[in-house]
Amino acid sequence: MIEATPAVPSYAETLRELPTDQGVLRYHEAGDGPPLLLLHGSGPGVTGWRNYRGNLAAFARHFRCLVLEFPGFGVSDPTDEHPMLAAPKAVVRFLEGLGLDRVDVVGNSMGGIVAAKLAIARPGLFRRIVSVGGIGRNLFSPSPGEGIKLLVEFTENPSREALVRWMHSMVYDPAVVTDEMVEERWAQATDPDTLASARRMFGREALTALLAADEAGDQPPYWAMLHKITAPTLITWGRDDRVSPVDMALLPMRTMPKAELHIMPDCGHWVMIEQKDAWESAVLAFLNRPGGDV
Structure with missing residues (x-):
């Protein structure tokens, strides 16, 4: 018997709000079952909805999907903090506000780094972790990568042309970047607060300072503490990633005690979009695998 294709959840029907003492956190919720937190990446016009809207139908058949919108990206209430510093605190407020003390988590790029930092600081918070590019450390490739340089160029001098150049660096096949995607990203990326x-x-200047602090800080960078993450972890990566080159995956793959690595061919940084079906299959098999939890 052919199984029916699950209905695609809509933006309006899934949008929720959670008031907190530091502003309203907005998120999308779909499905029933064990909680699955989905954390988005960074970049012009990014939102959790745009990162994961295509995956919700598949995941909502198994999980209560919670797509959090980080402060500083134009959907949740804004923050005066550096967005990377505000994000882990927002995750904690979000989970506490929903009464959740243990969840599975999927983190794309920046979202994967946020998940890794929380897993180091709060062992037991995540049952299983899935990362999509981004975590780790350049071992052979130059840093920052091509996609990050194009991101800086757009941030310094926003234009549609610069946005398209950056978006093309995110994918293996430029046809993935449609006019509709460009226009919705442009509208949000050029909002003054965002x-x-x-x-x-x-x-x-901000990126230069961040990279310098990572090298000379008093505390070890998160990638030097990945060995402390004991939750089973699936690291997913695009073989042709020009934002976070695939050699970055070697460090977490080798140092995280329960990590496994799945590399998708003909795929850039947006693995969950460009290799949607293969990625969903790998992630669902990992999350639904019996046993092996800490």
Whole structure:
């Protein structure tokens, strides 16, 4: 018997709000079952909805999907903090607000870094972890990568042309980047508050300072503490990623005690979009695998 294709949840029917003492957190909720937290990446016009809207139908058949919108990206209430510093605190407020003390988590790029930092600081918070590119450390490739340089160029001097160049660096096949995707990204990326927040992350001076602090800080960088993450972890990566080159995956794959690595061919940074079906299959098999939890 052919199984019916699950209905695609809509933006309006899944949108929720959670008031907190530091502003309203907005999120999308779909499905029933064990909680699955989905954390988005960074970049012009990004939202959790745009990262994961195509995957919700598949995941909502198995999980209560919770797509959190990080402060500083134009959907949840804004933050005066650096968005990367605000994000882990927002996750904690979000989970506490929903009364959840243990969840599975999927993190794309920045979202994967946020999940890794929380897993180091709060062992037991995540049952299983899935990362989509981003975590780790450049071992052979130059840093920052091509996609990050194009992101800086757009942040410093926003234009549609610069946005398209950056979006093309995110994928293996440029045809994935449609006119509709460009227009919806452009509208949000050029919102004054969102652009100001982006410049705190990816302005040239801000990025230079961040990289210097990572090298010379008093505390070890998160990638030097990945061995502390004991939750079973699936690291997924696009073989042709020009934002976070695939050699970055070697460090977490080798140092995280329960990590496994799945590399998708003909695929850039947006693995969950460009290799949607294969990625969903791998992630669902991992999350639904019996046993092996800490």
